Amino acid sequence: MTAEGGDRRAGLPARLRALGERRRVLATRARVLAALRAFFDECGFLHVETPVRVVCPGLEPHLVPFPAGEGRWLITSPELHLKKALVALAAAGDAPPRIYEVARVFRDDEGGPWHLPEFTMIEWYRAEEGLEALVRDLEELLPLLAEAAGADPRNASGTDLTLPFERLTVREAFARHAGIDLAACREREALAAEVRRLGLPVDPADTWDDLFFRVFLDRVEPRLGRERATILAEYPASQAALARVREDPDFPVALRFELYAGGVELANAFDELTDPAEQRRRHEADRAARRAAGLAVPDLDEEFLAALEAGMPPAAGIALGFDRLLAVLLGLPGARATVAFPPDDRA
Amino acid sequence: MYETSDLRKGLKVEIDGEPYVIVEAQFVKPGKGNAFTRCKLKSLVTGLVIDRTWRSGEKIDRCNLEERKMEFLYADDQYHFMDTTTYEQVALSPDQVGDVGQFLSENLEVSVLLHNGKPISIDLPNFVELQIVETEPGVKGDTKSSTTKPAKLSTGAVVQVPLFVDQGEWIRIDTRTGQYVERVKK
Numbered sequence: 463m464t465a466e467g468g469d470r471r472a473g474l475p476a477r478l479r480a481l482g483e484r485r486r487v488l489a490t491r492a493r494v495l496a497a498l499r500a501f502f503d504e505c506g507f508l509h510v511e512t513p514v515r516v517v518c519p520g521l522e523p524h525l526v527p528f529p530a531g532e533g534r535w536l537i538t539s540p541e542l543h544l545k546k547a548l549v550a551l552a553a554a555g556d557a558p559p560r561i562y563e564v565a566r567v568f569r570d571d572e573g574g575p576w577h578l579p580e581f582t583m584i585e586w587y588r589a590e591e592g593l594e595a596l597v598r599d600l601e602e603l604l605p606l607l608a609e610a611a612g613a614d615p616r617n618a619s620g621t622d623l624t625l626p627f628e629r630l631t632v633r634e635a636f637a638r639h640a641g642i643d644l645a646a647c648r649e650r651e652a653l654a655a656e657v658r659r660l661g662l663p664v665d666p667a668d669t670w671d672d673l674f675f676r677v678f679l680d681r682v683e684p685r686l687g688r689e690r691a692t693i694l695a696e697y698p699a700s701q702a703a704l705a706r707v708r709e710d711p712d713f714p715v716a717l718r719f720e721l722y723a724g725g726v727e728l729a730n731a732f733d734e735l736t737d738p739a740e741q742r743r744r745h746e747a748d749r750a751a752r753r754a755a756g757l758a759v760p761d762l763d764e765e766f767l768a769a770l771e772a773g774m775p776p777a778a779g780i781a782l783g784f785d786r787l788l789a790v791l792l793g794l795p796g797a798r799a800t801v802a803f804p805p806d807d808r809a
Numbered sequence: 810m811y812e813t814s815d816l817r818k819g820l821k822v823e824i825d826g827e828p829y830v831i832v833e834a835q836f837v838k839p840g841k842g843n844a845f846t847r848c849k850l851k852s853l854v855t856g857l858v859i860d861r862t863w864r865s866g867e868k869i870d871r872c873n874l875e876e877r878k879m880e881f882l883y884a885d886d887q888y889h890f891m892d893t894t895t896y897e898q899v900a901l902s903p904d905q906v907g908d909v910g911q912f913l914s915e916n917l918e919v920s921v922l923l924h925n926g927k928p929i930s931i932d933l934p935n936f937v938e939l940q941i942v943e944t945e946p947g948v949k950g951d952t953k954s955s956t957t958k959p960a961k962l963s964t965g966a967v968v969q970v971p972l973f974v975d976q977g978e979w980i981r982i983d984t985r986t987g988q989y990v991e992r993v994k995k
Binding site: 522524571572573574577662663665667668671672674675676678679680683697701703720727730 | 862
């Protein structure tokens with residue numbers, strides 16, 4: 463650093479001065495990303511780059527995509543194109559494909575220290591394998607990335623990543639942390655009564671899922687991924703998104719899990735839905751929900767549905783929030799602190 | 810009504826008819842659900858802090874608050890204030906006034922916070938000047954030592970003052986800390 467360095471810094475806009483002060487975090491970020499790519503490359507995953515500007519950015523009613531010109535949107539996840547690639551590679555023969563992408567994804571209308579309107583998502587798929595294979599990937603990958611970050615894998619924001627992950631179903635978690643048997647509360651009124659019993663507010667417009675999340679956010683989530691990482695599995699079927707559903711007569715569940723570490727949700731995994739008719743039905747239901755809520759209604763991705771018609775192999779897929787993971791590994795107070803250019807309104 | 814996107818630190822809202830100020834607001838969004846805003850709020854009446862979570866789309870009541878300059882009149886089992894332009898009088902309980910009540914002197918101008926026309930709290934100026942009515946004799950010239958002694962003020966409050974300060978003198982008090990600042994000439 464020359465003597466002039468100080469003077470040149472003084473003239474910089476605040477955000478750029480902060481970038482310079484974060485240079486060690488940025489160097490760590492680059493190292494962790496290189497280690498992550500090496501892990502997947504060595505495990506036989508093909509890195510596939512998918513388009514960012516698409517016809518169908520994902521249809522879940524709670525996501526707000528950014529418009530990108532007539533009939534086009536920025537992706538909220540690379541899911542549909544990665545699945546198309548998985549189907550195409552499986553059809554081309556060879557071994558069951560494994561693919562991944564280091565993707566930049568975009569979600570409007572999200573704020574706070576743990577949400578960025580554009581962030582880095584690591585998404586990977588294993589054909590002919592189930593959710594267990596993804597848990598094994600995570601148990602291997604996370605300590606390895608902590609090492610790459612020069613951080614202590616036994617203390618990632620208080621979580622020991624070297625211990626076997628805690629396994630918990632959503633139903634078990636509600637029983638343990640909120641004293642609620644979800645199977646006995648499948649009607650809205652029954653769940654509303656339990657929410658009131660806990661002293662939490664109930665709004666007349668709350669859906670069953672909203673009531674579920676009131677309890678989840680207040681009583682359950684704060685207790686996940688503390689001493690050890692938690693795999694929270696088997697969500698209510700209404701929250702299946704693009705996962706398969708197990709039709710248990712007691713309590714049908716979506717074959718999904720989320721990973722928690724350092725008290726933060728880091729990843730979301732699906733035993734992937736491969737049934738084209740059911741997939742079309744869910745997409746249309748999401749579009750109807752979007753229309754009813756006055757949200758933009760993107761077109762269906764017919765190429766994706768055609769790929770499922772042709773035959774998608776059974777597969778497990780997962781999306782990991784890279785910025786959040788880095789923050790947890792380094793003990794930083796949010797995802798914003800891990801990027802070179804945290805968003806502001808002007809630039 | 811406020812939207813959940815309006816919720817941020819410092820905003821005053823009304824819950825079940827009671828005024829609160831937000832001390833912490835956090836946006837939370839589950840993977841497959843609606844967004845929520847999780848807040849810690851402090852009651853402007855009792856000072857108690859509560860947690861409250863609102864779903865995106867819920868409406869939150871605004872708070873009809875008004876701040877008025879009033880003069881302190883006197884205290885019995887309550888503290889009495891008057892708006893000197895309208896001559897309207899209000900009374901607050903010792904709990905509502907809090908520790909700063911001991912620094913209220915006659916005709917002191919304070920700011921009274923009213924909710925739906927009912928007084929709920931007061932704000933004193935950061936500094937007030939009060940006369941010492943009782944303390945041990947001053948030690949002349951001792952402006953260096955950090956030793957202090959108790960001094961009783963005209964309002965009944967007792968504060969720690971340096972040894973050189975004498976009975977009958979006026980001093981300036983920081984009402985936010987309740988501490989002596991300096992002597993003032995009157």
